Amino acid sequence: MDTLRNFGSSMNSLVVFEVVAREKSITRAANELNVTQVAVSRMIVRLEKALGTQLFVRSRAGLVLTDDGLLLERGVTEGFGFIKRAVSDIKQRQQRTQTVTLSLSSAFIAYWLMPRYQRFQSAFPEISLRFHVISGVLQGSADEADLALRPADQRRKSQQSWTFTPEVIVPVCSPSYLESHGPLDDARDLPKHTLIELVPTTINWESFQERVGMVGTVSGDPLIFSDYALVLQTAMIGRGIALGWVSGVSYALRTGQLVPASRHVVTTGRQYELISGQRPARPEVERVKEWLVAEMEADLQEVARMYPVLAKPEPPRGLDQPVST
Structure with missing residues (x-):
């Protein structure tokens, strides 16, 4: 947890990264997140700077994840999946049915x-x-x-x-x-x-x-x-x-x-x-x-x-x- 707290970027940047990686597009990610393309681009640049590595490269088909980007995508997807299931389980417990x-x-x-x-x-x-x-x-x-x-x-x-x-x-x-x-x-x-x-x-x-x-x-x-x-x-x-x-x-x-x-x-x-x-x-x-x-x-x-x-x-x-x- 100390590593995540001190790695130099906010947790919001991981949310933005997950959407960009899934959509393979800054524009579509911005539309989904309801923010500007500039804000998304800045967040990705900030995350790459914190990690000291490039996460995406551009191609004709859109953004492509680098090897480090793929590694981070797997971790973020699994982590968010665990969080989603945990939240769902908590809500289920709170319901009478x-x-x-x-x-x-x-x-x-x-x-x-x-x-x-x-x-x-x-x-x-x-x-x-x-x-x-x-x-x-x-x-x-x-x-x-x-x-x-x-x-x-x-x-x-x-x-x-x-x-x-x-x-x-x-x-x-x-x-x-x-x-x-x-x-x-x-x-x-x-x-x-x-x-x-x-x-x-x-x-x-x-x-x-x-x-x-x-x-x-x-x-x-x-x-x-x-x-x-x-x-x-x-x-x-x-x-x-x-x-x-x-x-x-x-x-x-x-x-x-x-x-x-x-x-x-x-x-x-x-x-x-x-x-x-x-x-x-x-x-x-x-x-x-x-x-x-x-x-x-x-x-x-x-x-x-x-x-x-x-x-x-x-x-x-x-x-x-x-x-x-």
Whole structure:
């Protein structure tokens, strides 16, 4: 601490340095800090003078860190990260409830988690859930969440994870739609059905049909959405057939809001995981994780009992990257 106090520059200079190093621009750093470019430049010069070394060099692409600059950037980033987590932990302790942030798809929240949320609250009255919502493809950074539902291949080595559910896909529709239109078992059934599609996606109806050998015939006009929650809602009100990721539609299958619309069920061989960047995870995060895993296991067992076709899905044959669940 004496070294930091006496090294010849203020701690504010480290804050300025972190922003300049991250933005690689004096102008953008000044805008973020809401100060003038001159003030930022002076602070960096003062820091370099205190350290006796050059921290940046200019290039056509912007500012580039020197070797000493890279060394300082690692230290400052780690130090500020520790401070941020410490402040967050202190605030958490001061709150009567403990907040756990989950990064999930809109469909999973609406049609899997919310129907059992009252049961969660009864089990954990001291924990409040906050949601980072993804409307379509399950991807993106999990850094802002305590737990994120992601395909296993998106996990970084620095993150810990817990297996949550296999990727199993089955066409689903409302009971009334199935009664009036019949199942989608063969290519000849396609013209009488409306297929509900999620876009963008990497596992769509075309790839599913190729996977199960249902080719050569075109369906009726599709309904296309960019939010998987709307895909499922449209299927529930009887407007067509949607591809259902069993982990996301398990509650709707158990309650009869949706039913399998085909004898074809595909497993991709991929796993979805609950991912956390915390090591170790906070006790309340562990409790939420254990509850989610137990609920999903119970759902999958019950759905397999109700619909035997889901207990024996077709073996994987190498589909593209997974989408929302």
